[in-house]
């Protein structure tokens with residue numbers, strides 16, 4: 001079997017177009033230009049590239065982009081003061097604090113300081129709790145991207161879904177979203193016994209481990225859908241780098257029914273979901289109905 005490639009780039013472009021249409025209407029009818037503030041502490045090179053592409057896509061969707069760069073030795077108090085300012089700024093509807101933060105800053109304290117209405121990452125305990133209890137919430141972008149991409153292959157109700165990884169950013173919220181789609185969900189992790197066998201039970205396998213090409217061909221049930229969340233930079237012999245996922249793509253695509261590539265799969269879709277969340281936040285803050293952008 002050769003897997004169908006799930007074209008995240010094309011699907012993301014479609015979602016961004018819909019977001020741009022909604023943003024235009026919000027501006028024309030209500031005078032609201034959705035604004036996204038991205039806060040970067042330090043100069044983590046991968047984060048800097050990621051933040052630049054966020055700004056360009058935000059503006060292309062008819063939204064405002066505010067970038068706040070703080071030095072790597074900025075204090076937690078300084079970061080909390082910036083967040084308080086952004087919480088009170090009416091031009092800012094979404095706040096994203098790029099993770100990871102330097103080790104002297106407690107990410108939980110920073111996330112808890114965000115106005116939950118502006119928490120476009122969906123990381124605030126209020127949004128995490130609302131998702132877990134089935135209430136409307138701002139939902140983390142990467143899990144949202146995974147679910148939208150998986151649903152382009154087939155409906156998720158009744159599927160055996162295995163999520164490898166239990167982070168607050170991806171694994172845990174992804175499991176909640178899949179449960180809400182009526183999948184039967186297993187969360188596997190580094191301590192899971194016989195991980196390949198657990199993965200082989202999956203009709204939908206989502207890998208969010210952060211280890212290059214960890215999921216091999218023999219982890220995959222023939223015909224399964226494979227969603228690869230990993231973005232790992234691996235050094236090549238000639239000193240250059242290559243981006244690879246958490247899944248060994250060539251092996252996996254010989255067994256899977258459908259698979260996301262890296263790059264060009266979950267990554268672009270995550271960014272499109274961030275824009276969708278910014279639009280949702282801007283609508284909700286204005287007391288307007290939250291637009292249905294995708295069926296998520």
Ligand code: GUN
Pocket residue numbers: 096097098099100121141142169
């Ligand atoms: N770092 C890696 N992924 C993410 C994400 O989705 N949001 C934030 N804020 N930081 C990240």
